[in-house]
Amino acid sequence: MEEKKLGLGSVVSISVGLVIATSCLVSLGEGAGSIGIVFIFAMIIACLLNMTTVTSLSELNALMPDVTGGLAQYTLAGLGPFPTLISMVGGYLICNLLSCGVEASIFSYAMAQTLSLPIPSLGYALIMTVVVMVANLLGVDMFAKVQNVVAYLLVGSLVVLGLIGMFKAGTGTVVEQPMYMTTDLKDIVPMCAVAFWLFIGAEYVIPCAKDIKNARRNVPLGMIIGLIVICIMQSIMVLGFHNYTPWAELADSAAPHLLYGENLLGYPGKLWMSLVAALAVISTQNSTVNGLSSICQGMAKMNMMPQFFAKTNKYGVPYVGVIFTSVSIGLFAFISDGSSDMIEFLILVGSVFWMVSYVLAHIDVLVLRKRLPNAPRSFRSPGGILLPVIGIIGTVYMIMNISTDPVERMQIWVLTGAVFLILAVYSCIWIKTKMRMPVFKPVPLEKVMAMESDMYYAVRKRRGIWK
Template sequence: MQDAVSKAAAPTAAGKKARGILGLKSLMAVAVGLVVSQGVMVLMLQGVGIAGSAFIVPLGIAWVLALCYAASFSELALLVPRAGSLSAYTEVALGHFPAILSVFSGYVVVAMFALSAELLLVNFLLGVLYPAVEGTQYVAFGILGAFTVLNLLGIDVFAKLQNVLAFAMVVALTLLGVSALTGGFAPHAFRAAELAGDFNLGDGAFTLIALAIWGYVGAEFVCPLVGDARRPERYIPRSMYLGLTVIFAVFALYCLGALFYLPREVLMTAELPHLEYATAAFGGSGTFLLAVAAITATCSTVNTSLAAVPRMLQGMAEQGQAFPVLGWKTRKTREPWVAVLFTAGVTGLPLLIWGNDAGTVGLLLISAAIAWLIAYIIAHVNVIALRRRYPDAERPYRSPFYPLPQLIGIAGMVYAIVYASPAPELTVEIFTNAGVVLGIVSVVAVAWIKLVMKKPLFKPEPLNEIAKR
């Protein structure tokens, strides 16, 4: 009986919306645009500073782990094609408590910390490049306000902006990497033979998988846009796979190119290593190129988050897992306007609390790290649980080589969590902060489920019930 129900319960995403707005290019722009942030640009250079040219190995391993999570999210997004994304998948796989925990800890809290870090970083960088804006927060709040308004105007406006931003960002980073590798604008400070001789996996390279994975997190933000996608059964998986591969290629060029111009010590210790890199490779004109790359990276990340996270909250509101007001939509564009404003608000809050202190960027990014990886683990577990509970359900996309991507992904994410701390003296503080955030989210989730929803914490909802909503 369950098999018969499951077959009818999983309408294809393609059938849900025949004519979507977002094609493959737009979805790839979302995947690339969210992942390639200015904070990640800094982290990648710190990684290559620590391990030298051997950093290409953990970068490649992290790419494989990213493909694993893309496989899981693709299967889930097309089996349960709802805007709620991870909450909807987890609700039918594990129950309401893991569903609420996964989205609020893995995405809302991440948006609060990681987006704030991005805005702080671009504000700090432009303050260094252009002293007139130093010490102000005009740029940060200007970017946040502008993209909040633009996302309220509709998904088509978002798509056009995202295509331009992602293209400009990838071109700028690729130009920087290729020019650095070829020495096209300035002579190399170090020879290729020196870099090859410096290749050593014994310099803690494998422990940097945890750092390298941050170069790929966020591609799954295409999944909440499944209802706005054309041919989602094809374009959702392809956009993530292709986007992650483009990211790997761009970061490989970007990281290896830096070693031709800067000592590893500078890459490890500089506050703005990407500024040092651009200046060394291009001279004075490098600052303009970096400004373009940094601004487009930050704008792209903010734009994508303000499109995807509100749709997750909208889906949760429709499922009774969040305040109903978060599901309110504008009459004309059908945008979840309350959720957009809420996401913008929690993003701006740390800016008001910490001000323009660049030293908080690392703390904010690390605070977001563990929660995001836990969300990925939950996604992999969802695939395994749903394969067991609904083996005959219609799946427009099936994760290849199941269950290897899920098992490898879970092991890799656990490894990344264990090595999330960049320094031993920060370990206690980092895990304490993560524990406090997860603890607060857990308490709120339990109270909401028991007092408002009046449902069990870990009882999965039937797949056919989710499909009817």
């Protein structure tokens, strides 16, 4: 059977796919509306910080190529099963399913506000979820085709709309307002936590590494190009915001992209932005369903999740994971329907979960370099330990300053802490009863790589080692 391969363009589109989402446009509006165009500097800092994560994950992928579980297998080899389960279930599964469900809900709200069709608000989200699920069930080729079209249309639309606003070429009234509200670093740096969400998710290309041509070059390069493209595009949007949308209204809006589109070009602009929102949801759900199903497949091979997640259909797709992820997104969309006012809080909660996973990725690099200094790596994070250390310090700082409101910050810490506590209890029980492994003992690299084989689980189960 001919091996399927994706090029650099597909890598960039996958990287961009999850990152650009409706919630990112909300965060962009909140950040720009709070401090003006100097939010661009906060974005650049957040982008550079995410690049350190990209380099760490690229090194881990070079050390353990072709593994389907990505960060799950890296952390299993570096830190053991306990941190792996907590970070993957909390930092990836729960976070992504929740945020993607809310994305779909906000998309439904925007479409209902823009189109006069006899379709219930939630109907738009459910239709989109079914379409994306079917596309992913048809295999990686279909995934790549959908992702390429959606990602490039999405980026192109946002750049054009941003440029129209930037050069004051819109049909709406140009707003006279200051370009910024502060130049004080103590006001700008905390906004990096808001900007951080704008660049989260580029690593979703990692589970697809085995399907990528020249992965050594294209995996890190594609993710870095994706982050740069996003930073430039979002900066253009901020400059467009300045000319057509009052900062205060932008910061307070639950749908700043629709507000900007309408102020820029009237109803056609609002309609165009609704199209952009639709593309964002397709892109987000496409990347989420494809990435999470692969991660679930890899974790099932390690007996860290039920074995049915490892099953594949005739296209080689882990169909149980695809269906589970899609149904969960639809469920969260139903639960959050009409609750768009909570989007900012949920974004920040999701950021903390994701940041914890990023910290663990950096720690994995440091631990595995110490333990396996001579293991072959086709890519190394440049600068020795410098970038991983910077990544850890910067990400922990973001967690400690996740919100400028001390009350909201405490609420975020309490909620995420409670979830991690529940996951800790679950992880201990699962590891002891199902995996029958030491909770904190790292698994040898060769054993983690061997888990890719379907026979690994079958042999261990036959011997009574795994239940």
